Amino acid sequence: MSLRKHHHNPNRQHDDSGWTKVWCVCGLIASWIAGVVTIGAGAFSLYREARDGGATQILMSHTWRELLPLGLNLAVTLLNDCMGYIHTCSLRWSLHREGKLDFNSNLRLLTAAKHSRPNRAIPNVLYLAGIIFSYGSTSLIFLSLNPELARLLGKSYDRNDADGVHANGVALLFLGIGFVLQAAITTWALLETNIPTWSSNPLAVARACTEDENDGHRLVPRVGRCMMGVHLHAEQTPRALKPRLHQSPMISAHHHVVRILMLLWSLPILGAIWGGSVYAYLVRGSRNGVYGRSWSLLPIFTGKTDTNCKTRQCTDGTSVLNMGWSAQGPAGTLGGVLVITIIQSIVTLALHCAELIVNLSRDEKVFRELIGPRGTNPRYSSIVAALTSWQTLFLFGLKAGVHWMFGLAINMQFQLGVNMHPPQIFYFAVFSLVAAILGLALSMWRPSGKLPPSYGHLQTIVDIIDDWGDSGCMFWGVKDQGDTENPGYTGTNPRALLQPDVRQLYGGQRDTAHMGHSGNQGHEFSGGFNTTFSPQTPANVSAPDVHWDWTQPQHPPGFRHHQSISSINSGFSEYSRTSWHSTQSTQPFLENPRW
Structure with missing residues (x-):
């Protein structure tokens, strides 16, 4: 349904959270600008590379080259979340009109609405590709050439290329395409969907679902279920219950939580296996790698060798395994970017699914304000709620941090190709372990108080209120x-x-x-x-x-x-x-x- 078909209802009782829409639209506009600018910058960089025979160089220290992707990941996460919020609201109300909206929070890109074109399976796949492109390219935009690493790997290089960093036009194009894909589908969803409320508050959403202005499946309270929480939602017969001091956890309330936990815990396990395999390969004396003794957070390459070494060569820097193909020229760079992006897609999907656990936890926290000393907040703001929720902020930092550490674990060096660093792979596994522990802790949390839990389950909320x-x-x-x-x-x-x-x-x-x-x-x-x-x-x-x-x-x-x-x-x-x-x-x- 187009926005033009939406008429304001003066009798509407729910909060439409208009200011949340304004902020999200501003983020959408910023994403369009970022996408167009980065595509233009990538095209210009490739044009100069073809015209001058070399990539554009930017004066920047090695430390800044490693830290800059962290700032880029934070910016990408912020813009992606702004667009994702609009896409989430569009999916929520599209599902409601189809009678398939059970929870206030959903797996956005793994849930399709049959009658909403921007929320169907193919647009969701394209949207996910946009997220993967945007995260996968941030660590590959600025490529450096460390002469000491090139010497240890036996690679030839031009000393002029060792000054500063080189702009990767292919990575810039991937970043821009990622932004534009998300922005285009988000704009489509914004124009096609009638959104009664932009609030993320499950109480506001539940109330909006009970009002007559919604075309579709209006929620109606079911009698006799005032003490029946979401875990008893499937029971057809209402029954009287005694209140409990502690309620059942999220993991037994939502059937997707167990699968998300399995995906989250696979990251640190696979990371440990990946790091251990690369480390063992270097210890055995690989000709395409260097065994280093440094375990610093940022990779370092001093070029100082150690003769007291059981492997082929040892240094006091970071261990590195070179994949063996050159990243020189657009074709080689494109291959390296694609390889890293495809591997990183698993990380992106897992962290996207982790959002559901955090959102379910936040929905339950809002719901349990009903038994708080001040009751529910009549001036609820979704923006303020996100900025004051430790779960949301922690996941926001984790998403940027995990992607940043993945970019340090496997990256590209100018003219040297794709490199893997075992210490950073293990650090990536540790960062992923933190995300997995967060998901497990939230999913196993047992809310205190006698109020039956809902975890954002809208019918349960309507039954209780x-x-x-x-x-x-x-x-x-x-x-x-x-x-x-x-x-x-x-x-x-x-x-x-x-x-x-x-x-x-x-x-x-x-x-x-x-x-x-x-x-x-x-x-x-x-x-x-x-x-x-x-x-x-x-x-x-x-x-x-x-x-x-x-x-x-x-x-x-x-x-x-x-x-x-x-x-x-x-x-x-x-x-x-x-x-x-x-x-x-x-x-x-x-x-x-x-x-």
């Missing part, structure tokens, strides 16, 4: 404590609620037939509770209406009289209640939020 509140601030807790015969009921309210008793069953439902708008449920109550739990009640059928006269001294069936708050006893043996008023909802809210 019964009062969205116009202010945007919500608290979760007990609305009816129940008794030995009838289960209690939990829900949300703009005011702080008591937490449920771990010894009591909860799973009843509140009759909403005569409630006002969802945002006003806490103030326009004219119905009552139906705490009689029936396992045979269909999930999409409301309970019979129960009414009574407020002026008469009677109480709704199954409801115990709420006494005024007088004291708070330790543990969960007693619950303080508020008075029963016709102007307030039936939930026992806390007069003092600090309780």
Whole structure:
């Protein structure tokens, strides 16, 4: 659906996060500029190389040549994430209109929407190729020629080529093509998709999915499931449950998490095997390599040999294995860039999948603000949330760091070809191990608190939240404590609620037939509770209406009289209640939020 078909709904209750869209569009424009500029720079560099017979030289020290790719990787990661956010929102709402949106966060490039052209399989493959090209080329843009390494490898070279670095036109073209591929598909998705909200907040997305303005599959709360988290989503029959102090982890909530962990843990394992194989090959005396004693983070080549060596030759620099073909000329450079990019694609795919684990963890953290001391944040900003989330920032740094270290592990030297450095390969394995440990820790984390987990599962959120509140601030807790015969009921309210008793069953439902708008449920109550739990009640059928006269001294069936708050006893043996008023909802809210 085109943006031109989207009409503003004045009755819309969710947050559309317009400023998030503005920032992402600015990032998209910057990506277009970066792509066009780098393509132009690459074409100009190749033109000069063909005209003058040599690559463009730039004065730069060896240390800067190794550190500059780290800055480039940070910039690439930032631009890729800006475009990726737009693509994520497009996929989210395309899946919603097809009735296939289960979680707020998804594997963006491995999930296709059938009826959304920019989110189909082929555009996703092209988008992934753009990400691989952009990351794979950053370490190959500036090629240096170390004369000491050339001498140790027995390679001939021109001493004039040892000054500064040489611009790699092929790598610049790959970087530009990577940006343009992503920017083109992102722009296509932006123009083709009607996006009700740009917020990454799972609560805002869930509320938008419940509103009538969405064409497609509107989410409807299922009764009797107020204590059933995402792990019980597949159960068709609602049932009453006792609250738990610690909830089940992410790894058992989302079926993709295990596969992502396997992919993440394959990186350090393969890296260790790769480094060990190259190291063993050098120790055996390879003619195409040099055994070095240095384990510095950045490769160094001093040219000082060591006669006390069991291999063919030893130095005090970094070990290196030369692949044996020259990178001189556009054809040789293209071959080297392709080889490194193809190998790096595995790293790119694994880190892209790791985003799902981080996003699921962040979604659950936002959801659990319902039981926090301040409730949910009514002024939620996706940009601020990303900048203040340690998981997001840590993964952002890891993506740039892992790609940078991979570029140090296998890179190109001007006129010397592709080189592998065993110490840097092992460091790459260590960086990858950190990413794998992060993914495992987040996936095994057991949230504390009695609120059932959702991990961004939208139907679960809609089942648990019964009062969205116009202010945007919500608290979760007990609305009816129940008794030995009838289960209690939990829900949300703009005011702080008591937490449920771990010894009591909860799973009843509140009759909403005569409630006002969802945002006003806490103030326009004219119905009552139906705490009689029936396992045979269909999930999409409301309970019979129960009414009574407020002026008469009677109480709704199954409801115990709420006494005024007088004291708070330790543990969960007693619950303080508020008075029963016709102007307030039936939930026992806390007069003092600090309780």
